[in-house]
Amino acid sequence: MATSLAGCGVLANSRDAKDVKPEMDMREAARYADEVISGTMGAVVPPVRWAHGTSTDGVCEGGAPAGTGSVTRRAAITTDVSSQRRGSLLGVIERHWKKRGDEITEVRKHKESPAMFATTPDAFRMSLVVGYQGQVFIDVVTPCMTRSEVPPPGARPGVPDYTGRKPPLPDEHSDFWSDRAPVSGEG
Numbered sequence: 001m002a003t004s005l006a007g008c009g010v011l012a013n014s015r016d017a018k019d020v021k022p023e024m025d026m027r028e029a030a031r032y033a034d035e036v037i038s039g040t041m042g043a044v045v046p047p048v049r050w051a052h053g054t055s056t057d058g059v060c061e062g063g064a065p066a067g068t069g070s071v072t073r074r075a076a077i078t079t080d081v082s083s084q085r086r087g088s089l090l091g092v093i094e095r096h097w098k099k100r101g102d103e104i105t106e107v108r109k110h111k112e113s114p115a116m117f118a119t120t121p122d123a124f125r126m127s128l129v130v131g132y133q134g135q136v137f138i139d140v141v142t143p144c145m146t147r148s149e150v151p152p153p154g155a156r157p158g159v160p161d162y163t164g165r166k167p168p169l170p171d172e173h174s175d176f177w178s179d180r181a182p183v184s185g186e187g
Helices: 002-006 026-042 086-100
Strands: 050-052 056-059 068-077 103-108 115-119 125-130 136-141
Touching: 026 050, 026 068, 026 086, 026 136, 086 103, 086 115, 086 125, 086 136
Parallel strands: none
Antiparallel strands: 050 068, 056 068, 068 136, 103 115, 115 125, 125 136
C-alpha cells in the first residue's frame, strides 16, 4: 500500500496534518479512500451487501498549508449483522487492516456498538462503527491534500446509488452474518 501512495507523493509515516506534503490532490486521495473501503468490504467472507454513504470534503485545520483539504468517504453495510456475529466481522476487518500494514489505534468493546479505529502508514484514518439498529459503518478520512474537485464515489454494479444520502438500514439477510447463534469458539 505504501508503494501505491509513494508515487503520488504522500509522506509515508507522517501522522500530523501539518507535516503532510499535499502533493496528492483530494481527487486522488478520495479514489484511494474508495479503494480502501472496497478492499475492506472485499475481505469479508461470506460477502456482505454494502453501499457508499455520503462523501464530504473540507478545509484542513491545525496549521495545514493553504489550498489543502481532506475528504471523508463513507460506506454502510446493508446486510443484517447480528449482535452475535459483530465480533467476527470486526475480527475479519481487523486482520485485513493489519495485513495491509495499517495500525489499529483503538478498539471499543461494547456489546451493542463496538468500534475500531486505524491509521494507514500514509496517515489515512479509518473507522468501523456499529451504529443504530446494528448497522456497520466504515469511514476513511484522508490527510490534508492539495485542494481539487472531488467527484462522488463511483456507482457499484447491482447496488442502488445513494449519492448524497444515507444508505438504508440493514435489510438483507445472510445465512451467516444474520444468524443469532455465536460463531463456534466465540460464545
